[in-house]
Amino acid sequence: MKKKILVIPGDGIGPEVTTWGKAVLEKIAELFGHEFEFDEALMGHVAIEATGNPLPDETLKKAKQSDAILFGAVGHAKYDNDPSLKVRPEQGLLKIRKELGLYANLRPILLFDELLDASSIKPAILKGTDILFFRELTGDVYFGEKIRSEDTNTASDLMIYHRYEIERIAHKAFAAAMQRSKRLCSVDKANVLESSRLWRETVQRIAKEYPEVETEHMFIDNAAMQLIKDPKRFDVVLTANLFGDILTDEASQIAGSMGMLASASIGDGTGFFEPIHGSAHDIAGKDLANPLASILSVALMLEISFGLKKEAQLILTVIDQVLKEGFRTNDIASDATNPYQVLGTQEMGKLILKFIAQQT
Numbered sequence: 603m604k605k606k607i608l609v610i611p612g613d614g615i616g617p618e619v620t621t622w623g624k625a626v627l628e629k630i631a632e633l634f635g636h637e638f639e640f641d642e643a644l645m646g647h648v649a650i651e652a653t654g655n656p657l658p659d660e661t662l663k664k665a666k667q668s669d670a671i672l673f674g675a676v677g678h679a680k681y682d683n684d685p686s687l688k689v690r691p692e693q694g695l696l697k698i699r700k701e702l703g704l705y706a707n708l709r710p711i712l713l714f715d716e717l718l719d720a721s722s723i724k725p726a727i728l729k730g731t732d733i734l735f736f737r738e739l740t741g742d743v744y745f746g747e748k749i750r751s752e753d754t755n756t757a758s759d760l761m762i763y764h765r766y767e768i769e770r771i772a773h774k775a776f777a778a779a780m781q782r783s784k785r786l787c788s789v790d791k792a793n794v795l796e797s798s799r800l801w802r803e804t805v806q807r808i809a810k811e812y813p814e815v816e817t818e819h820m821f822i823d824n825a826a827m828q829l830i831k832d833p834k835r836f837d838v839v840l841t842a843n844l845f846g847d848i849l850t851d852e853a854s855q856i857a858g859s860m861g862m863l864a865s866a867s868i869g870d871g872t873g874f875f876e877p878i879h880g881s882a883h884d885i886a887g888k889d890l891a892n893p894l895a896s897i898l899s900v901a902l903m904l905e906i907s908f909g910l911k912k913e914a915q916l917i918l919t920v921i922d923q924v925l926k927e928g929f930r931t932n933d934i935a936s937d938a939t940n941p942y943q944v945l946g947t948q949e950m951g952k953l954i955l956k957f958i959a960q961q962t
């Protein structure tokens with residue numbers, strides 16, 4: 603199979619982890635006889651430094667011409683600490699999501715049994731958890747009108763949803779529920795927010811088209827609590843942009859770490875694959891980042907964009923094996939008294955490549 607893949611490493615730990623996602627793609631291509639042609643582009647702080655623009659036109663052009671995109675992360679402490687800066691790294695990410703029409707962000711909460719002790723939640727509560735989040739990605743308070751008035755000392759971000767935006771992601775989530783355990787929980791704040799009442803009404807109507815799916819509606823505050831109390835009660839979770847952003851960072855603690863959660867952003871064109879974590883200034887440049895979220899994002903790319911199920915499964919098998927043999931990065935090594943072999947980013951990346959080569 604011949605494919606064009608654009609790599610956008612971004613900032614902070616983005617390049618550190620994306621190196622290994624790309625290396626896994628190269629290894630898979632070599633072993634399975636695929637031809638993956640790579641190109642690279644700038645986004646985020648590195649793009650602002652080089653061009654003044656967090657999403658240069660050239661990046662967008664290359665993105666539109668590629669078959670899939672592997673992204674790292676954007677963000678820099680300079681902007682986090684100075685809210686007055688108008689041009690910001692995250693604008694690049696939001697713009698590319700909008701421009702590519704990536705309205706559905708799939709965030710699987712994949713829990714490897716070997717990582718039951720990496721979570722702060724009790725293993726008995728976690729065991730068997732398997733959740734697939736559908737986070738709406740191109741609407742909500744992220745893209746509604748923003749107003750800042752120095753006259754009145756106020757600022758506002760409009761939380762807005764169009765019915766069609768809810769419908770299209772709801773259909774994707776229900777279709778996934780049909781392929782899984784036929785349970786779907788839609789999360790909103792319909793007791794307070796008008797946009798959530800449109801959300802609930804729309805999801806209720808679409809649910810009628812999927813009578814086999816057991817549909818539940820839950821308020822976001824309760825969902826945040828239930829997710830920790832009893833994560834197994836969830837299967838497919840459908841939610842809006844901001845709620846999904848927050849709930850999935852929380853859910854990363856089910857999988858053991860932010861460094862374990864991958865995502866696929868899809869719409870009607872090129873798919874975009876990225877870890878859910880950010881540029882992690884606190885560990886950037888220290889060889890401490892867990893590359894598995896990027897590598898798992900590559901597995902999602904292979905399966906979703908290219909239909910290469912066998913190759914995707916091989917990556918999951920290898921990660922499982924590496925964990926079973928006691929290898930960990932710092933973030934999933936639980937505590938200092940553990941029996942694990944703690945590896946840096948690069949050692950973990952190399953080990954994954956070695957295990958992939960041994961499997962085939």
Ligand code: NAD
Nearest residue numbers: 675676677678860861879880881882883884885891892933
């Ligand atoms: P973060 O996700 O970067 O980090 C949160 C915590 O998780 C940190 O303690 C970090 O060390 C840890 N962590 C994250 N990824 C890890 C990995 N692969 N291995 C081990 N530990 C990992 O969130 P933050 O600190 O709130 O944000 C930092 C910057 O990243 C900000 O500028 C923010 O805007 C940006 N951000 C970008 C994205 C993105 O590009 N998709 C996502 C979230 C945050």
Ligand code: IPM
Nearest residue numbers: 676677692695696847878880
């Ligand atoms: C994510 C990030 C982004 C978001 C930011 C950096 C724009 O937190 O991908 O989860 O809020 O969507």
Ligand code: MN
Nearest residue numbers: 847848851878
């Ligand atoms: Mn986030």
